Amino acid sequence: MTQSSTTHTNKSSAAKTYGTAETVQAPVYSRAERKARNATRRSRLGMVIYLVLLLLPIYWLINMSFKTNTEILSGLSFFPEHFTLDNYAKIFGDPTWYMGYINSTLYVVMNMVISLLVALPAAYAFSRYRFVGDKHMFFWLLSNRMAPPAVFLLPFFQLYSSVGLFDTHIAVALAHCLFNVPLAVWILEGFMSGVPREIDETAYIDGYTFPKFFVRIFIPLIRSGIGVTAFFCFMFSWVELLLARTLTSVEAKPIAAIMTRTVSASGMDWGLLAAAGVLTIIPGMLVIYFVRNHVAKGFALGRV
Amino acid sequence: MQTKVENNKAWFLVLPVFIIVAFSAIIPLMTVVNYSVQDIFDQNTSYFVGAEWFKQVMLDSRLHDALIRQFLFSFTILLIEIPLGIGVALMMPTKGKSASLCLILVAIPLLIPWNVVGTIWQIFGREDIGLFGAFMGAIGVDYNYASDPVDAWSTVVLMDVWHWTPLVALLCYSGLRAIPEVYYQAARIDQASRWAVFRYIQLPKLTNVLIIGVLLRFMDSFMIYTEPFVLTGGGPGSSTTFLSQALVQQAIGQFDLGPAAAFSLVYFLIILLVCWVFYTTIMNMQKDK
Amino acid sequence: MAWMSWTLPTALFFIGIGVILVGMTAWQIASPCVERRGFLPLDTTRGDRLFIGLLSSAFIHLVFVALTDANLAVATVLCAIWMIILMRWG
Structure with missing residues (x-):
């Protein structure tokens, strides 16, 4: 649309609104602004539709977890008719079930701590110094984040058996470091590069030693980056199954692997499966609630 | 970019990372290389066979099919997820309580364990107990992901779009947040159209995050295993058997250590090549700035 | 071990x-060494060229194994020549 025709329609519509007495505000808005408001309304609507589609499968799972198996198999309904907590009671009453959640949480937390501890100094080195082979080292780390766990699956079992770590939480935590440490270095490097070098130099001139400066000054500066990194470590360790399942048998078996028990000779125990699934979603929601204010920046891995 | 100081002592700061990753990466990789040139019967009986397994893997038509399927799948989901993710990011509210609420809700699928994602869609897509399957039945589509290859494929794609579009959306959202308000004001003064704003202000700012998004999505879809394993088990037939699944079948299912190791290495080399291309592109783009 | x-x-x-x-x-x-540009469409250091050389050598070997029955040493010699070209003029 050309410039002149825009102003023309603008005028005519403005004249029309002046005609009606009770509209006081309407003339203030230009055509462009009204267009913008319509666009906002449209995007609100689009967003709501997207969210509904996104949450529908999850809602279906939650809905099912409150039903008995007979009700699940007898027909579809949006609300449980015979509301029951039996499925959850079964999980919380049986150690072989709830230990799965404890095992998963344990190795995820271990992995988070290890990843952050080793990644912090390394990320600092990558963001501040040039050294022999730095770029290739960075690439090598990244390629490990990208490599499929299935490739390393074969010898993992033997490797961790040979060092006597098979079926321990630390084994899974270490194995998950394979992809979480590179990711942590990558995100933290992004955040650290955003901190001006002058801060480091001033601190050294003021007589801070490196460890003291790092802990007292630098870490508080990139707090949000650390939070976001922890979130990502949690996320990728929590959702991974292939390695966790391979490296455990009884003692450290993750919940995701225990869930396969719902398939039995008498068929699937759908209600129990749904309840177990719902319980795996809750920790993630808690974690994302805590980092919600930083997550927008963190999702760009600190480098927008 | 700030200039960095030359200092080889920085290696000491990187050393812990190197050791911990090397333990889980280099030792297994060496072992895979060792396996790939031998015919292994048990711990003590093995024969050196040279490049025979590699020949077998390179000429195996099942693996060719899995590779083609894999590329097809990865490109399909990229074609859907990237535009959809940008669209969702543009629609997300920018201020106030509704913004954080949207962020949290959109991020939920990312935090669900991958086998639970498979389970959710396994249930959701069934005609007897799932809403989606029942819906498809109600509108008259003969839909069954367990027996029809096309349905199985579209369900796996739909599941991946559902699962991972949020990642692209959140990446783009954070990219959009980094655009100063001044740019939009200037556009308003020029009476720029919505499309012009997107094309000349938003899209250029998104390039960086989009490359990260494409990299992560391509790589992660290239190693997809758990979700289709739970949903379809690679079937019907082998219509949804992707590379990782084919590999695990060979390594665990048939316990063919040698060929599986050779397959792993070929797979790894492809990953390494793609990863290098992306890495070089990102680095060159940063240098140009 | x-x-x-x-x-x-x-x-x-x-x-x-x-x-x-x-x-x-x-x-x-x-x-x-400083980055320079040879026949590759990239600025590369020695290390980059070594990596490109090793990766391409791996692929050359694979293709060689898949397509021919000849001795693998032939492929290795080819790769060695390719590496030298790449390191010197790449």
Whole structure:
């Protein structure tokens, strides 16, 4: 649309609104602004539709977890008719079930701590110094984040058996470091590069030693980056199954692997499966609630 | 970019990372290389066979099919997820309580364990107990992901779009947040159209995050295993058997250590090549700035 | 170590890679190299060219194994020549 025709329609519509007495505000808005408001309304609507589609499968799972198996198999309904907590009671009453959640949480937390501890100094080195082979080292780390766990699956079992770590939480935590440490270095490097070098130099001139400066000054500066990194470590360790399942048998078996028990000779125990699934979603929601204010920046891995 | 100081002592700061990753990466990789040139019967009986397994893997038509399927799948989901993710990011509210609420809700699928994602869609897509399957039945589509290859494929794609579009959306959202308000004001003064704003202000700012998004999505879809394993088990037939699944079948299912190791290495080399291309592109783009 | 089932050829292969890496590091420290542009459409350092060379050599070997029955040593010789070209003019 050309410039002149825009102003023309603008005028005519403005004249029309002046005609009606009770509209006081309407003339203030230009055509462009009204267009913008319509666009906002449209995007609100689009967003709501997207969210509904996104949450529908999850809602279906939650809905099912409150039903008995007979009700699940007898027909579809949006609300449980015979509301029951039996499925959850079964999980919380049986150690072989709830230990799965404890095992998963344990190795995820271990992995988070290890990843952050080793990644912090390394990320600092990558963001501040040039050294022999730095770029290739960075690439090598990244390629490990990208490599499929299935490739390393074969010898993992033997490797961790040979060092006597098979079926321990630390084994899974270490194995998950394979992809979480590179990711942590990558995100933290992004955040650290955003901190001006002058801060480091001033601190050294003021007589801070490196460890003291790092802990007292630098870490508080990139707090949000650390939070976001922890979130990502949690996320990728929590959702991974292939390695966790391979490296455990009884003692450290993750919940995701225990869930396969719902398939039995008498068929699937759908209600129990749904309840177990719902319980795996809750920790993630808690974690994302805590980092919600930083997550927008963190999702760009600190480098927008 | 700030200039960095030359200092080889920085290696000491990187050393812990190197050791911990090397333990889980280099030792297994060496072992895979060792396996790939031998015919292994048990711990003590093995024969050196040279490049025979590699020949077998390179000429195996099942693996060719899995590779083609894999590329097809990865490109399909990229074609859907990237535009959809940008669209969702543009629609997300920018201020106030509704913004954080949207962020949290959109991020939920990312935090669900991958086998639970498979389970959710396994249930959701069934005609007897799932809403989606029942819906498809109600509108008259003969839909069954367990027996029809096309349905199985579209369900796996739909599941991946559902699962991972949020990642692209959140990446783009954070990219959009980094655009100063001044740019939009200037556009308003020029009476720029919505499309012009997107094309000349938003899209250029998104390039960086989009490359990260494409990299992560391509790589992660290239190693997809758990979700289709739970949903379809690679079937019907082998219509949804992707590379990782084919590999695990060979390594665990048939316990063919040698060929599986050779397959792993070929797979790894492809990953390494793609990863290098992306890495070089990102680095060159940063240098140009 | 037994479970890793080492063989002489693979051991030699990894020792070779290790020696090359150590050698490249020593060379880099002795005479640091600057990025330059050769026939590759990229600015590369020595290390980059080494990586490109090794990766492409791996693919050359694979294609060679898949397409011909000839001795693999032929492929290795080809790759060695390719590496020299790449390191010198790449």
